[in-house]
Amino acid sequence: MIEITKRKNFIPVTDELISYLDQFGRCHALPTTYAELRSFSDSYPHFDKDGNATHWSSVMYPREIQQEIYPKLTSIYSLLRTGDLHAVPHLYVERVDYCEFGNSRPFRIRVVNQYNDNYDHFYVKTADASRVYGLELEHLLSPNRINYLMHRGGTLVEEHIAGIPGDVFMRDYLHRPDLNRVRLAKEFVKFSERCFIRLLGDMRSYNYVVDMTPDFEEVQYRVRAIDFDQQSYEGRKNLYLPQFFKENNLVVQLCSACLNFPTMKQYQEEERSLISRRYLSERQRITALLRCMKGNPVEPFEKVIQLRAELGQYHNTHLFDSCKSMGDIVEKNLEILLGRHLE
Structure with missing residues (x-):
């Protein structure tokens, strides 16, 4: 289990990012x-x-x-x-x-x-620049649009992003007999994959909501991030994986009980395929956004060094070694995890 013990530093919005935002309304x-x-x-x-x-x-x-x-x-x-x-x-x-x-x-x-x-x-x-980058990546790569x-x-x-806060959902809904446990577990695996692919960190239970939509037979669930301050800021890889926060223990246990490893891998591949389609349809805009991120390397460089080393070890590659900013790391992580879907 991991914790974030310090407030992140404020990162100012650059003129280049302002120009990007102006271009896209x-x-x-x-x-x-x-x-x-x-x-x-x-x-x-x-x-x-x-x-x-x-x-x-x-x-x-x-x-x-x-x-x-x-x-x-x-x-x-x-x-x-x-x-x-x-x-x-x-x-x-x-x-x-x-x-x-x-x-x-x-x-x-x-x-x-x-x-x-x-x-x-x-x-x-x-x-805050980190938050703006997080909002834009959510808008472009997730199934949700952000206004x-x-x-x-x-x-x-x-x-406002509507939904039941994750901590409230675990307290008031997770024990209900009518909860579709498999569908919820599937959505949490897909949510975790979305966070890791675009490196959105600090998804503790109060930083996301669960949106419940009645279907003709069952309830559908979607987990949505509501806090984007920790977009590619911290140096520890596990901060970008929601299952490593103690606040999410109950839903992680649910996933372990309902899904086996091959099924989890299937859902991860499904999510990568969907993100790849969005990436391809918005390639020009994403490239412009990543250019802004790479041109504003004001995050603490020791965090960049730590994250590129941990991701290099995780992916078993040296492709992160040349990354000089979090923007470089996000771009490389997208390329590696979405690679075969973008060919």
Whole structure:
């Protein structure tokens, strides 16, 4: 079992990455920023519907600041969802929450439709290059599309990813008799493979969600990452394999009980084939993204040395020896694991 004991260093977004985001419609001038949201005057703990404490606090602003910021937040929500910056009149901000726990120290904005009380959330964070790379790779290589916006001043806006947090799922759903254990185990193997192929780390149980979709006979499951701060940052190979985190022990035990080794290999090959198809359809964009990653080698170089050595040993190859950045390592890992599918 492994642990992450230190916060990762903040990696600034480069001009080259900004140009990439602008080219693909991610860069926008937003009416308010992360720094302005930090001007709250008070906060109080936020509890879930069962009265349990969370890592979030609801924040309060002086009246004049709130009257200025809240309409800007509904405008940002409109831009995120419809591409139009004009605020929808019947939407309003009900609550702004703040979390000190995560690397990005995010704000969570709750937007409500006053006609039917339906609500949605989005997040405002400090932009970090690792996270942007992670969001883009998720959008391009995973079965999920990610909706987010980048402000040139260093603010990142992300949509809410719906699902049951992994730790909550293990606590409240894993023991249920109607759980399709084999289907869940299959999805966790495929999720782990997706993380390792593109080197997304720190997938502890509270950094992903389980999306449950009723099918005509059974429930389908999909595991989705919701935290991308640890995209190709750490030097230890096992940090990119979710099964090595103690927080995932219960679902790892489930996989061991339900799937034999040949079946796990089959699911891994299936996932590599699917990722290869996405890679081929987005090759030009992925190449441009990797060029940005390789041109911004600001991650601690000792981590690059460690990861290239561990991956070289794992794959039994010297192809990683010449890698000088995490971007080089991600590119080489994609080539090795997807190799025969890309021919």
